[in-house]
Amino acid sequence: KQEVTQIPAALSVPEGENLVLNCSFTDSAIYNLQWFRQDPGKGLTSLLLIQSSQREQTSGRLNASLDKSSGRSTLYIAASQPGDSATYLCAVRPRGGSYIPTFGRGTSLIVHP
């Protein structure tokens, strides 16, 4: 059974710092991995999707990498801003048969001015 872990659980940084959020998974037979942002009491906003054949994806100040062999993905946020404050979730979809995604618990990020 796939298990997804996100470390750290919470992070508080001053504005302007570059950040790395981690997502690890136990079964490397994945179809894709998707990073989301969730604001308190709100839905999930898709940030980046990495297919199993890809190594990284970039969107603006965000860069996500994928290393299937080590069961890890990282989300890099450059030059963090207070507006980046949210919970960041990763979700892993398996390959073959079922496509049911497994979510991590998320990293709660606070960027203070």
Next chain:
Amino acid sequence: EPEVTQTPSHQVTQMGQEVILRCVPISNHLYFYWYRQILGQKVEFLVSFYNNEISEKSEIFDDQFSVERPDGSNFTLKIRSTKLEDSAMYFCACSGGQGVDEQFFGPGTRLTVL
């Protein structure tokens, strides 16, 4: 930009009552999903729906739950007889547009069962 909408935003009901949660997915998407998130817990998959039938469902999605796409735009989740433990945020999602696998979520319905 197209988005997923959900109604109501908050539903309060008595235990044992039926509730229907409604979603309008992005119009050209083909795959539809329901998830739930109990307060403070992980997001959990409930069911996926494609071509007017259930593709996959989790253990949570028992006989008390059903989904329907009654017309070309709405996608509904029905809980027949709500229990206290059904209290959660319920999210609708869809995929199958231009970025085929990317899932787009709605803002959620907060269900409170008293």
